[in-house]
Each structure stands twice: as structure tokens, then as C-alpha cells.
Amino acid sequence: MAQLLSSSCSLTFSASNKPCLKPFHQCSTSFSNTVVCDNSKTPFRQLFLREQKPRKSLAVVNASTISTGQEAPVQTSSGDPFKPKRVMVIGGDGYCGWATALHLSNKGYEVAIVDNLVRRLFDHQLGLDSLTPISSIQDRIQCWKSLTGKSIELYIGDICEFEFLSETFKSYEPDAVVHFGEQRSAPYSMIDRSRAVYTQQNNVVGTLNVLFAIKEYREDCHLVKLGTMGEYGTPNIDIEEGYITITHNGRTDTLPYPKQASSFYHLSKVHDSHNIAFTCKAWGIRATDLNQGVVYGVRTDETAMHEELCNRFDYDAIFGTALNRFCVQAAVGHPLTVYGKGGQTRAFLDIRDTVQCVELAIANPANPGEFRVFNQFTEQFKVTELAELVTKAGEKLGLDVKTISVPNPRVELEEHYYNCKNTKLVDLGLKPHFLSDSLIDSLLNFAVQYKDRVDTKQIMPGVSWRKVGVKTKTLTS
Numbered sequence: 304m305a306q307l308l309s310s311s312c313s314l315t316f317s318a319s320n321k322p323c324l325k326p327f328h329q330c331s332t333s334f335s336n337t338v339v340c341d342n343s344k345t346p347f348r349q350l351f352l353r354e355q356k357p358r359k360s361l362a363v364v365n366a367s368t369i370s371t372g373q374e375a376p377v378q379t380s381s382g383d384p385f386k387p388k389r390v391m392v393i394g395g396d397g398y399c400g401w402a403t404a405l406h407l408s409n410k411g412y413e414v415a416i417v418d419n420l421v422r423r424l425f426d427h428q429l430g431l432d433s434l435t436p437i438s439s440i441q442d443r444i445q446c447w448k449s450l451t452g453k454s455i456e457l458y459i460g461d462i463c464e465f466e467f468l469s470e471t472f473k474s475y476e477p478d479a480v481v482h483f484g485e486q487r488s489a490p491y492s493m494i495d496r497s498r499a500v501y502t503q504q505n506n507v508v509g510t511l512n513v514l515f516a517i518k519e520y521r522e523d524c525h526l527v528k529l530g531t532m533g534e535y536g537t538p539n540i541d542i543e544e545g546y547i548t549i550t551h552n553g554r555t556d557t558l559p560y561p562k563q564a565s566s567f568y569h570l571s572k573v574h575d576s577h578n579i580a581f582t583c584k585a586w587g588i589r590a591t592d593l594n595q596g597v598v599y600g601v602r603t604d605e606t607a608m609h610e611e612l613c614n615r616f617d618y619d620a621i622f623g624t625a626l627n628r629f630c631v632q633a634a635v636g637h638p639l640t641v642y643g644k645g646g647q648t649r650a651f652l653d654i655r656d657t658v659q660c661v662e663l664a665i666a667n668p669a670n671p672g673e674f675r676v677f678n679q680f681t682e683q684f685k686v687t688e689l690a691e692l693v694t695k696a697g698e699k700l701g702l703d704v705k706t707i708s709v710p711n712p713r714v715e716l717e718e719h720y721y722n723c724k725n726t727k728l729v730d731l732g733l734k735p736h737f738l739s740d741s742l743i744d745s746l747l748n749f750a751v752q753y754k755d756r757v758d759t760k761q762i763m764p765g766v767s768w769r770k771v772g773v774k775t776k777t778l779t780s
């Protein structure tokens with residue numbers, strides 16, 4: 304069984320290859336507006352907390368105010384206009400999930416967070432920590448309520464356990480599910496066999512369970528699923544939004560764009576996409592796959608409202624995303640670590656655009672049976688370009704920023720063609736926050752503010768795509 308909160312960071316996986324998480328939710332006591340389950344046998348004392356839902360209708364973003372490009376208004380299966388109000392955010396305690404849950408709540412949606420808090424557990428297991436101190440999910444939600452008067456319901460549990468998920472669905476009755484609840488790190492999935500198996504089981508089974516829950520209990524519910532631009536790999540042709548029209552031997556068809564994922568994590572997202580596409584066809588599920596680029600930034604309008612709402616900011620080699628990591632490296636005088644030649648081009652977006660994109664997808668739902676794919680990013684950069692931008696911004700602040708090339712732990716092209724389409728979210732009304740000097744300045748200042756919390760041992764890559772083996776690793780560097 305996993306030894307939680309162990310300072311020696313020893314980690315054991317159960318025979319089923321899952322980090323041992325159970326039992327996170329066994330409800331027993333109910334009082335006032337909260338249902339609490341306390342399993343005090345786990346060192347990580349978990350609460351299953353569900354505020355009783357007020358059934359009053361709230362002002363919601365009106366789908367009809369934003370142009371969808373669709374000819375007929377989106378309808379429920381009974382023919383009424385479909386206006387989502389109740390949104391379930393799976394993975395709502397994570398980096399993108401927390402920012403999204405608050406944003407949707409702020410915009411007038413009723414929001415429930417579903418999370419098993421495993422992301423916090425990964426940090427304990429691997430000896431990592433967010434640059435920013437983050438409050439417990441219970442304190443975060445309480446703080447939001449006292450600042451805004453808005454309630455967010457909370458369901459703690461694992462969506463891979465169908466009984467938990469079905470109870471949650473029946474209780475909350477979502478109109479839309481935003482699914483961030485996956486192991487989201489490529490390096491994590493390449494640490495060892497057990498993490499590779501965990502990533503694919505967790506991600507693929509979790510999504511499959513969500514699809515079954517929608518079919519069984521909420522057939523009009525719109526699934527907004529976080530995919531990744533990494534599903535496409537780096538083909539030597541333009542990357543379209545989900546589909547490509549091909550003429551072959553004189554015949555033409557529009558087909559799913561080829562997938563060339565390059566880690567067990569990215570492959571889990573490819574498998575998800577196939578399962579979702581199939582269930583849209585077979586069962587009439589309505590779904591949007593948001594193939595998201597690399598997210599940077601930390602503040603959104605909502606998380607900036609109070610320090611207890613502060614989002615996590617990962618800078619380590621497992622969960623840290625490129626630009627955020629470079630800013631922390633610059634702040635503490637660690638050279639920026641470019642992997643290999645650094646000519647890898649990727650698609651990027653500001654976390655303020657993540658929350659905007661999800662809101663747009665929800666407000667403009669897919670039709671029943673439709674499997675939409677949106678490429679969710681705003682700009683493309685080479686890794687070396689990002690390093691140059693951070694170097695320049697650092698110099699302005701008086702920081703001495705150096706860049707080094709480290710042996711590339713990944714198997715990937717280090718120089719390649721890359722040109723991706725991203726018009727669908729813009730057509731729905733996305734107003735991008737492009738990467739500007741002022742954003743990099745503020746990220747750098749942010750990193751400087753918290754630099755005493757930086758553990759430089761977390762920075763260098765320790766997970767190799769070629770050396771991944773069957774022996775369970777307790778440390779990654």
C-alpha cells in the first residue's frame with residue numbers, strides 16, 4: 304500500500320498497478336448542508352463533502368449570445384433548447400481544473416468539483432511541491448464562498464470506481480462535464496512500468512466511466528474533455544483541428560487526423576479520443592475534445608482574488624511546464640534547461656485562455672452524436688525562443704540568466720516543421736492573451752517572490768524515455 308506523507312518518499316504500488324488511494328470516500332455522517340466521510344485510518348484524512356444543492360436557477364452565460372456557427376440551436380433529446388447550467392469539473396483541484404471551476408462559478412454556472420486529490424499525493428510521493436503554497440480544497444471552496452457568496456459542491460473520490468461516479472452523477476445531475484481528471488504528465492508516465500500502467504488505466508478507464516455515466520444517467524450532458532496537442536505528434540504537414548480530408552486512389556473522405564503520440568501519457572489521451580468518438584457515434588453522446596497546448600501562467604481573475612485561492616505553480620521536471628519552469632530557473636539563478644537542440648516547437652496558451660476556452664465550449668455545446676475537436680492554443684514557440692524571451696525579461700530585472708542544453712531525456716524530433724490550425728475557438732469568441740513582455744515580467748516577479756520555496760533538486764530531468772524499466776522507482780533523479 305502507498306505510504307502517504309512519508310518524508311523518505313518511499314512509494315509502494317498495489318498489485319493492481321494503481322498508487323494505493325483507497326478508501327477516499329465512504330460516506331457515513333450527514334449534518335446541516337454537508338455530507339462528510341472521514342476515514343481517519345488514512346494518514347491523508349479525507350473528507351467526502353457535498354453541500355446540499357440549491358435548486359434555484361442562476362443567471363448563466365447564454366449560449367445564444369455567442370455565435371456557434373451552427374445553423375440550428377442546440378437541443379436536448381426532447382427537442383428543447385439546451386442551455387447548460389450545472390457543470391461538473393472532474394479534476395477541479397488541479398492546475399487547470401481549479402482555475403476553471405472558479406471561472407465558471409464566477410460566470411454564473413453552478414459548479415461541482417470531483418477530485419480524488421491524487422495530484423497532491425504525487426507531490427508527496429515524489430518529494431515535489433508547488434512553488435506557491437496551496438490551500439486544501441475545502442479551504443479554497445470555503446474562501447470562494449465567503450468572498451463571492453457562491454457555493455461549489457465537492458465530491459471527493461475516484462472516477463475509476465464506477466459506483467462513486469454514478470452516485471455523483473445521480474446526485475449532481477450535470478448538464479456538462481469538464482474532464483481534467485487525468486494523470487497529465489508525460490514524464491510521470493515514463494518513470495517506470497507501474498506509472499505507465501497507472502496512467503493508462505486511470506485515464507482510459509476514468510474517461511470510459513464518464514461516458515457510461517452520461518449514457519446511463521444524463522444522456523444530454525455535454526462532455527468537454529481535455530485532450531492534448533501532443534496527440535498529433537510533429538508531422539511534416541499542417542495539423543488540422545481533429546479531422547483531415549484525404550483523397551486516396553480517387554476517393555475522398557474526411558477522417559480523424561493521424562495520431563502520433565510520444566509518451567504513455569499522450570497515448571492515453573489518444574485512446575480516450577477514440578473511445579469518445581466511438582460513443583458519440585454509437586450512443587449519440589455529445590462531446591468536445593479540447594486538444595490543449597502547453598499552459599503557462601498562474602493567475603486568473605478569480606485565483607488572484609485571495610491568497611487562499613492561489614493556484615499551484617509547478618516548476619519541477621515532472622509536472623512543470625516549459626515557460627513556468629524557465630521563469631523559476633531564472634529567478635533562482637539556475638540555468639534554463641533546454642532539452643537537446645531546443646528546436647522543438649510546441650503550441651502554448653495562457654491559463655486565462657484555458658478557462659475562457661472551456662467556458663466557450665460549454666456555452667456552445669456539441670450536438671447529440673457530434674464529436675468536436677478544438678485545438679486549444681494561441682501561439683507556437685520553439686523552446687529556444689522561450690528561453691530567449693525569459694533571458695531578455697530577466698536581464699531587465701537585473702537577473703543573470705544563462706541557458707544550457709541538457710541531454711534530451713525524451714525521444715522526439717529536436718528540429719521539425721510545425722504548423723497547427725486553431726480557428727474554431729476563435730470563431731466561438733476566444734480573445735487570446737498572447738505572450739507579452741509584461742506577462743513574462745510578472746511571472747518572473749512571481750517566481751522571485753516565492754524563490755525561497757524553490758528546491759533546485761527538482762529541476763533537472765531524471766526520467767528517460769529510453770531507460771524506463773520495470774523496477775518501481777522511488778526517486779526520479
Ligand SMILES: O=S([O-])[O-]
Nearest residue numbers: 397398399422487
Ligand atoms: O494539477 S495538475 O494538473 O498538476
